[in-house]
Amino acid sequence: MKLHEYQAREIFARYGVPLPRGELAYTSQEAYEIASRLGVPVMVKAQVLLGGRGKAGGVKSASNPQAAREMASQILEMSIKGLAVEKVLVVEAVEIEKELYLGVVVDRALCAPVMIASSEGGVEIEEVARVMPERLAKITVDPFLSLRDYQARQLALEIGLGKETVAEWIAIAQGLYRAFVECDASLAEINPLALTREGRLVAIDTKMVLDDNALFRHGDLEALRDLTEEELREREARGQGLSYVKLEGEIGCLVNGAGLAMATMDVIKLYGGEPANFLDVGGGARAEQVAVALRILLSDEKVKAVLINIFGGITRCDEVARGILEALRQVRVEVPTVVRLAGTNEKEGRRLLAHADIETVSTLIEAAQRAVEVAKGG
């Protein structure tokens, strides 16, 4: 689960990370009031769960409260990559001497947290890694030992931080690491971490991604989920224990298992179609799950055809077929539907469906070809 900048800011603040003063505004009037209270030039920053908001014009400076109101009203009317901006962060503008980077990520290959620092902040760290890998410094943290001061000091030395700033740097690194661990994050990042004219460090932009699997023990963090920014169907699917991702195509997919669901999308694309979604209905493909899944994917009006692809294993194909029939009794499907059943008791399963006048095919390729055809009105 991605957090907004303002949410990550609040968390980092609790761990002693120095931040510019500021508040969240939902209206231009609120932005005006915040800027007045701060009494200094401010930055007005769109709060959306997407990268690239700066390039899209979602971050603007304002030298006085009137300008802040003007900028906020412009930004609050914007939509960035299709998402309407509903709130802005108004923070004091900082005079930046140099932009640094500090972040903690999960390194999947090392199976450990890795802290990354760079003298090149303010751009995407992946870009730095690609273009100037020598400007990156990394240390692997032992998850039992946690971050040691010497490791943070080592990073500071490697990116050429001045001696007078190292103690402050270590405190920030420790705070960031503790926030990462105590919130069960998969990413905690300060980019840029600014070195100011006065030689202080300040976290200008903050980013945090939480581990969805750990939210069960963080009720307070789960409550930070921004429901206005979550795709409606994805939210509903999540509530039903299904895994659904909305895509842009016209063929709705209903598959058991994540790997097979991805492969099904790939084959649709291979044969000239576009999948409307990713949907893993779960290994057993029970009737009630299939019904819920059908409702969700059919609520996408772009869907012109449905492809159901089930591999029957422990739950045999005949049981799966009965489940599909039951689901189709509950949900009215008005677009052509192709069912592909394979695995244990495949013939029996397909016979049951054929009896109910449901088109079945035996291979994934046939299924994809047929779905692409019927989606085009064939």
Place this chain on the structure above:
Amino acid sequence: MSILVDKNTRLLVQGITGREGGFHTRRMIGYGTNVVGGVTPGKGGAEAYGLPVFDAMKEAVAITGANTSIIYVPAPFAPDALYEAADSGVALIVCITEGIPILDMMRVKRQLDISGVRLIGPNSPGVITPGECKVGIMPGDIHTPGSVGVVSRSGTLTYEVVNELTLRGLGQSTVVGIGGDPILGSNLVDILRLFEADSATEMVVLIGEIGGSDEERAAEFITHHMTKPAVSFVAGRSAPPGKRMGHAGAIISGGRGTAGEKIRAFEEVGLPVARHPSEVAELVAKTVTK
């Protein structure tokens, strides 16, 4: 021979009295797996499916002589079950549980590395050596004994591929689902190394998916350390960036971990990559007749 599990496997089921654990215990026994008991804290002394239930792993191992454990414990309690298994004397742990927090798994992994116990999973469908032993949740009857080793990050997609192999008469030495999580006990290379050393395995099928860089390291390993032929499939060519595709580990992040990168890595080392799942069996058949 085969890898990881065989007729000498003596299996304990952690979470045997749970719904999932019970359901699959019956099926593993039905397949012929030598299940020797189960562990559920607080239910020691009871019996389940004709097997003794213990309160703790150490006692269970001491009495049954078990060498392998399978875990069906719900995610919040699974890390403790993993630590307990690692401390009990079994040499192999298979973890079916999905949804274990990443931070817990990083610690578990570190502890397992120290203790030298092998883990398959979590979020794994398990391991099967056809005709001998099934430690997992996969449908046993689609498998058939043979010489193709299969390693995969997926569940049903693997069944799909195995089913086609079986229908073409291409049996399997062992099929290993390493799991769909970002932090895993064993990665693709760990299993490739075992297949390379296994006399019963003549070739390998590798099924990857988006997320991480395990496939890229597997490609490296295949060029430098493998003599046996291999073929592959990578799921998720059409997956969008930044979205988790079901598995916790299946996500393109920061533009990395795409199917394209992985396919390129395989092709660069001359590994055939199937365009769709059924082409895997075709590629295997071609390799066998060569």
